[in-house]
Amino acid sequence: MSEDLEFFLALTLNGASIGLMYSLIALGFVLVYKATDAINFAQGEFVMLAGLIVAVSLSIEAMPLIVAIAIVIVVMIGFGFGFERVVLRPLLGRPVVAVIMATIGLAAVLRGLGPLIFGSETRAVSLPVGDDPIVLGPASLPPIQVVGAAVALLFFLAFSWFFKKSRMGVAMRAVADNQQVAQAMGINVERYFALAWAMAGIVSALGGVVWGAMLGVDVQLALVGLKVFPVVILGGLDSIGGALVGGLIIGIVESLAAGYLDPFVGGGTKDFAPYVLMILVLMIRPYGIFGRRQIERV
Amino acid sequence: MFHRESGVFKTTYSADMALYPLPIAKWTMIALAVIFVLIVPLAVHEYYLSILNLIFIAIVGALGLNILVGYTGQISIGHGAFMSVGAYTAANLAVKLGLPFWLTLPAGGLMAALIGVVVGMPSLRIKGLYLAIATLAGQLIIEWTINRVPAISGGAQASIEVDRPSLFGFAFNTQGRLYFFLLFFAVIAIIATLNLVRSRIGRAFVAVRDQDIAAEIIGINIYRYKLLAFAISSFYAGVCGVLYTYYFGIANYEQFQLIVSIDYLAMIIIGGLGSVLGTILGATFVTLLPIVIRIFMENVGSLFFTAVEMANVISGLRLGLFGALIIFFLIVEPEGLNRLWRNVRSYFRVWPFSY
Numbered sequence: 001m002s003e004d005l006e007f008f009l010a011l012t013l014n015g016a017s018i019g020l021m022y023s024l025i026a027l028g029f030v031l032v033y034k035a036t037d038a039i040n041f042a043q044g045e046f047v048m049l050a051g052l053i054v055a056v057s058l059s060i061e062a063m064p065l066i067v068a069i070a071i072v073i074v075v076m077i078g079f080g081f082g083f084e085r086v087v088l089r090p091l092l093g094r095p096v097v098a099v100i101m102a103t104i105g106l107a108a109v110l111r112g113l114g115p116l117i118f119g120s121e122t123r124a125v126s127l128p129v130g131d132d133p134i135v136l137g138p139a140s141l142p143p144i145q146v147v148g149a150a151v152a153l154l155f156f157l158a159f160s161w162f163f164k165k166s167r168m169g170v171a172m173r174a175v176a177d178n179q180q181v182a183q184a185m186g187i188n189v190e191r192y193f194a195l196a197w198a199m200a201g202i203v204s205a206l207g208g209v210v211w212g213a214m215l216g217v218d219v220q221l222a223l224v225g226l227k228v229f230p231v232v233i234l235g236g237l238d239s240i241g242g243a244l245v246g247g248l249i250i251g252i253v254e255s256l257a258a259g260y261l262d263p264f265v266g267g268g269t270k271d272f273a274p275y276v277l278m279i280l281v282l283m284i285r286p287y288g289i290f291g292r293r294q295i296e297r298v
Numbered sequence: 299m300f301h302r303e304s305g306v307f308k309t310t311y312s313a314d315m316a317l318y319p320l321p322i323a324k325w326t327m328i329a330l331a332v333i334f335v336l337i338v339p340l341a342v343h344e345y346y347l348s349i350l351n352l353i354f355i356a357i358v359g360a361l362g363l364n365i366l367v368g369y370t371g372q373i374s375i376g377h378g379a380f381m382s383v384g385a386y387t388a389a390n391l392a393v394k395l396g397l398p399f400w401l402t403l404p405a406g407g408l409m410a411a412l413i414g415v416v417v418g419m420p421s422l423r424i425k426g427l428y429l430a431i432a433t434l435a436g437q438l439i440i441e442w443t444i445n446r447v448p449a450i451s452g453g454a455q456a457s458i459e460v461d462r463p464s465l466f467g468f469a470f471n472t473q474g475r476l477y478f479f480l481l482f483f484a485v486i487a488i489i490a491t492l493n494l495v496r497s498r499i500g501r502a503f504v505a506v507r508d509q510d511i512a513a514e515i516i517g518i519n520i521y522r523y524k525l526l527a528f529a530i531s532s533f534y535a536g537v538c539g540v541l542y543t544y545y546f547g548i549a550n551y552e553q554f555q556l557i558v559s560i561d562y563l564a565m566i567i568i569g570g571l572g573s574v575l576g577t578i579l580g581a582t583f584v585t586l587l588p589i590v591i592r593i594f595m596e597n598v599g600s601l602f603f604t605a606v607e608m609a610n611v612i613s614g615l616r617l618g619l620f621g622a623l624i625i626f627f628l629i630v631e632p633e634g635l636n637r638l639w640r641n642v643r644s645y646f647r648v649w650p651f652s653y
Contacts, residue, residue, distance in 0.1 A: 039427040090629045097373050098628050100430050101567060104375075104560055105624030112617025120610050226438065229431045237427075272442045275435040282420050282432050 019251015044225015362534020
């Protein structure tokens with residue numbers, strides 16, 4: 001294998017594993033959008049909050065990891081429920097801008113008060129995965145990336161099953177498809193709205209654990225949320241498979257851009273390339289790869 | 299504004315759209331002008347003048363954003379970046395070519411308008427949440443570009459120092475002098491907006507906001523008006539950025555990050571979407587809030603926190619309160635402070651004979 005090809009493969013594999021971790025966060029976003037048509041600008045802050053909670057509960061002595069994860073899942077479910085109930089339900093039927101602004105407001109609240117309550121220092125979340133890089137062909141990946149990618153894949157399998165087979169999942173798809181018809185068929189639409197936010201809470205909880213373990217937990221962790229937008233626009237806002245594929249593509253593009261372009265422009269392409277790609281997608285195919293072609297044109 | 303009328307006697311549309319609804323309104327304006335031009339700068343300490351200056355700058359930017367969000371119904375999370383475009387354009391022109399402010403100011407505005415149109419381009423095909431995401435991408439890309447291209451940002455710190463503006467040898471180099479400079483532009487912006495929204499263009503904006511399909515059917519070219527809204531709005535933003543640059547004497551991209559876009563959205567939501575008076579109230583409120591928090595914390599918080607912690611506490615509290623206020627106003631009073639003010643006025647309209 002030539003050296004160029006090896007470099008390319010290493011970048012691609014590294015990007016793919018990061019990309020899967022992006023799609024884990026994007027999944028929370030897609031779940032909410034799919035069921036409730038609300039766009040969540042606070043997804044990154046959800047992840048940050050989860051990371052803070054897990055880091056704080058791990059700092060209690062002799063706290064087993066599994067209990068900390070259970071705590072964070074429960075808290076995030078409650079948080080998702082509460083946000084839907086207190087803030088979003090009064091906004092039902094209002095223009096989409098109002099919901100967007102409410103989530104931006106929530107993002108500001110979490111970003112402002114999170115560090116006040118939990119302290120502003122960077123906390124470490126240590127998972128028992130070791131530090132030795134896992135060698136995979138030409139690439140050597142940090143173990144936490146592999147764990148993150150595995151968690152993401154696991155969630156996709158679980159949600160695929162949930163939406164295809166389980167009664168609740170089918171009901172949720174019905175709500176997403178047409179709220180009025182779903183209501184006429186006896187589905188409690190409001191309950192499924194709350195459920196969607198709770199599920200976003202679960203995904204964010206796990207996202208907080210793996211991203212927190214990778215980057216450390218402080219207010220900067222919320223910036224991961226900004227990467228969600230290219231992922232979901234590319235994959236399609238309402239497609240779970242799209243979040244997976246979009247995450248993979250964005251991760252790989254980011255990694256290749258960093259590998260090949262950084263030497264020329266002096267670094268930082270990683271934070272730039274995804275958005276350029278996103279603008280292109282918005283111009284050419286705004287519903288993304290797998291999204292419903294039901295964009296309101298004017 | 300402050301007058302009380304005994305009823306509504308308007309019989310024509312032009313009377314309803316008039317800048318001064320009653321003759322007395324003109325006198326209110328004259329009184330306000332006297333207060334702001336003569337009394338305030340003489341009677342008020344320089345520190346408070348500097349706060350007023352910040353409010354004037356914020357009014358210009360918030361008016362622009364309100365034209366876009368409140369009147370035309372589009373959304374932009376990229377206004378911080380548009381401001382930075384104006385700021386760096388003006389700073390580069392002022393430093394490299396030595397141009398005076400009356401050239402750099404419109405140049406910064408026009409450049410921001412150009413960029414604003416480019417970022418607003420997706421609004422032709424998409425709306426609502428997609429547009430929000432597109433403008434967010436615009437914000438991040440512009441931030442990145444300014445930070446990375448030394449030709450724009452002027453080197454390592456990504457900041458350019460500029461001299462204070464001067465006119466015919468008179469330099470606006472103290473807060474008291476800058477007060478007149480900024481008051482002038484704030485007043486121009488207010489008058490321009492008031493006239494814009496009651497003109498043909500302003501009515502077209504409102505039509506696009508309320509029902510775009512209906513607007514198209516009655517003959518409004520919505521593509522043109524959406525782009526026009528983006529252009530006008532980012533022109534205001536650009537001017538606002540230039541004013542910030544002259545106020546601080548430095549153009550620095552850190553003053554125009556994503557959080558600034560959110561501050562300005564907070565101003566118009568708290569003040570009232572689609573209202574000039576609301577914009578002024580909102581800009582004042584949002585500018586004063588961190589100052590009030592700081593004064594409060596310095597007096598009360600020093601009992602609990604050390605000086606180092608205090609900076610974090612203040613910035614955290616400020617952000618958290620903003621978010622909470624945005625949510626509060628969205629749920630409880632979507633029309634913002636402007637509506638509260640109108641409620642007070644309509645209560646006093648026939649007071650004390652309220653039957």
